[in-house]
Structure formats: structure tokens, C-alpha cells
Amino acid sequence: MRNILLAFCCCAGWLPAAVTISIKYPVPGQELGMIGEASGAASTTTGTIVSVEARIDGGAWVAASKAWISAIYAKDLSPGNHTFEVRATDSMSNTASAGPVTFTVFHITADCNHTLVKTGVYCEKGVTATNSGADVITNTFADGYKAGDLLITMIGSMNRHVPLTGSEIRNSAGYAWHFWGTQSTLETDDDLVHNALWWTIAPAANSRSDTITITHPDGKQHSGVHPHHFGSGRFMVMGTLVYSGLGSLSGPGAKAYGWTGYGKPNESGPYPVAVGDVAVGFCWGAPTRPVPGTRWKTRLMDISRPFMMVNDWVADSSTANARCESNPEGFTTLAVAFHPSAPH
Numbered sequence: 001m002r003n004i005l006l007a008f009c010c011c012a013g014w015l016p017a018a019v020t021i022s023i024k025y026p027v028p029g030q031e032l033g034m035i036g037e038a039s040g041a042a043s044t045t046t047g048t049i050v051s052v053e054a055r056i057d058g059g060a061w062v063a064a065s066k067a068w069i070s071a072i073y074a075k076d077l078s079p080g081n082h083t084f085e086v087r088a089t090d091s092m093s094n095t096a097s098a099g100p101v102t103f104t105v106f107h108i109t110a111d112c113n114h115t116l117v118k119t120g121v122y123c124e125k126g127v128t129a130t131n132s133g134a135d136v137i138t139n140t141f142a143d144g145y146k147a148g149d150l151l152i153t154m155i156g157s158m159n160r161h162v163p164l165t166g167s168e169i170r171n172s173a174g175y176a177w178h179f180w181g182t183q184s185t186l187e188t189d190d191d192l193v194h195n196a197l198w199w200t201i202a203p204a205a206n207s208r209s210d211t212i213t214i215t216h217p218d219g220k221q222h223s224g225v226h227p228h229h230f231g232s233g234r235f236m237v238m239g240t241l242v243y244s245g246l247g248s249l250s251g252p253g254a255k256a257y258g259w260t261g262y263g264k265p266n267e268s269g270p271y272p273v274a275v276g277d278v279a280v281g282f283c284w285g286a287p288t289r290p291v292p293g294t295r296w297k298t299r300l301m302d303i304s305r306p307f308m309m310v311n312d313w314v315a316d317s318s319t320a321n322a323r324c325e326s327n328p329e330g331f332t333t334l335a336v337a338f339h340p341s342a343p344h
Contacts, residue, residue: 047091121245144206164196188330247341266331270319281322285331
């Protein structure tokens with residue numbers, strides 16, 4: 001899996017015509033996420049705007065909204081420089097264009113494959129899944145777990161006003177799961193996204209394939225739900241990380257929600273931890289990377305946006321704050337910490 005950042009390096013201006021169009025976002029030099037939101041303004045003095053189109057690297061023109069807004073899906077672009085252009089046409093066939101804007105694609109790979117976190121603690125493996133057509137989602141580990149492995153599972157569900165309660169999870173091996181908690185975007189995104197987190201410790205070695213299943217409590221459309229948000233089955237993302245060398249939960253953890261934006265990352269805290277604990281933060285809302293300079297490491301990200309990113313940090317102070325750079329939108333963050341399972 002890879003995470004991709006976009007750095008836009010120049011701005012576009014107005015072109016003389018009956019139709020005028022400009023690019024407002026991205027801000028020149030701004031780094032954006034795997035889905036980069038481009039937007040601006042289009043107007044005409046001779047009729048109405050009938051189309052706005054955008055293209056990358058001089059390729060085929062793709063329709064954007066007349067408003068206008070366009071998404072740049074960078075996950076399939078190669079590393080290096082690319083260009084973005086936009087054009088508009090009015091009802092009298094007048095046209096105008098803006099750009100090209102130059103941006104750069106970077107790739108960052110999540111790291112959890114028996115990766116040393118601190119002495120005696122490893123991020124052993126992780127897996128993600130997305131599901132946009134059912135109310136059940138699964139993560140499977142073909143080779144099971146070692147005795148004492150810590151499993152942390154999280155889900156993001158686009159199902160307004162239908163929170164997860166804790167009883168939705170099970171796995172083939174029949175472990176007892178601890179429900180840490182749930183969070184929603186509340187008023188930020190019309191209470192659209194609900195997230196939850198569970199954890200358990202493997203009581204014994206299990207070399208058989210194990211599937212972790214979450215069934216949403218209600219995937220049907222509810223009174224007041226926007227027609228485009230049909231319950232949990234509309235879109236779910238699930239991730240599980242497996243750590244060795246970690247034991248009991250440390251402190252209360254933290255939840256947060258709010259609005260992100262350029263220079264305004266989503267964040268969880270601060271929340272209390274003990275020095276030497278491993279803090280784990282789950283960011284939802286198209287995060288792109290941990291905030292630079294904070295020494296959080298990316299261990300898992302889903303493959304679709306990333307809608308979810310999971311980072312960890314070995315605490316060297318009594319507080320932690322899981323922070324992720326993100327595209328401008330509503331976010332939620334769930335953050336916990338675990339004590340090492342043995343002295344080091």
C-alpha cells in the first residue's frame with residue numbers, strides 16, 4: 001500500500017474571454033492527499049456555464065462540476081511532476097482555460113511486517129478491507145497469531161445516526177474482544193461517519209486462518225438519512241493491526257472530531273500515557289501522513305483514499321497526540337496506548 005502527497009507549485013490566472021475561469025485550490029505549494037480537491041470559479045457574460053472539465057498531464061478532459069470542483073486521484077500516478085488544467089464552456093460555445101498547474105507526487109509506504117517498534121515490541125502484520133455493498137466486513141490473517149499477540153481492530157462506517165455498540169465483532173478463533181469505544185463526526189459532516197475500536201490478546205498460539213468479522217447493527221436507510229447515504233453498507237473501511245510485545249491498555253485514550261483544512265491537521269489529544277508505552281492513533285477523514293517532526297510511524301492505511309490511517313509512537317513523555325495531515329473535511333480520531341507486556 002502507498003500513500004501519496006501532492007505538492008502544487010504554481011498558480012493559474014484568468015484568461016481573457018466572455019468566459020472566465022480560475023483555480024482557487026490547491027494553494028500553490030500546498031501538499032494534499034491521495035484525493036486532492038481542486039476548485040475555483042467559472043463565469044460568463046454571454047449565457048450560462050454548460051461544462052467545466054479538467055485533465056492531468058495533457059490527457060483526456062474529464063467533467064468537473066459546474067460550480068466548479070474536481071478530485072485528483074493521485075494513487076495511480078507515477079512519482080514526479082505532473083500537470084493539472086481546467087477549462088469551461090458557456091451556452092454560446094465560448095471557452096476559457098486555466099493552468100497548467102504543476103504538482104509533484106510522492107509515495108510513502110505503510111510499515112508493518114515484523115517491524116521493530118521498540119525493544120521487544122514488533123508491529124507484526126496488518127490488513128485492511130473496504131465494502132460498499134453489504135453490512136458485513138472482514139479482515140483475515142491466513143497464518144493466525146502467536147500467543148500473547150495484541151489485535152487492534154477499527155471500523156469506519158458511513159451510516160448516519162447508527163453508532164456501533166461493541167457487540168458487532170467476532171472472529172473464527174472465538175476470542176473475547178474489548179470494546180474501547182465509538183466516535184462520530186457529529187455536526188461536522190452531518191453525523192455521517194461512525195467509527196469504533198476493539199482490541200483483544202490471543203490467549204494461545206493459533207496457526208490456523210482467522211477471520212475477524214464486523215456486522216453493522218443496522219444497514220437499512222433511516223428516517224432523515226440523506227438519499228445518498230444508505231446505511232452502513234454504503235461504505236465501510238476496516239483495519240486490524242497485530243503487535244507482539246504489548247499487553248494491557250494504558251490510560252483512558254482519547255477521541256476527537258472536527259474540521260480539517262490546509263495547515264489544520266486532525267488530532268486526538270493530548271491524552272495521558274506513560275513513558276515507554278506504545279501510543280496508537282487511528283485517523284479518519286482522508287489523512288495523508290502523520291504530522292512531520294512528530295516521530296509517529298505509519299503502520300496501516302486503507303487502499304481506497306486513504307480514508308483511514310493508523311500510526312504509532314513510542315512515548316517519551318506523559319502525553320500523546322495522534323495528528324494527521326488531511327484534506328479539508330470533517331474528521332474523527334481515536335487514540336489509545338498499550339503498556340509493554342514485559343520489562344525491557
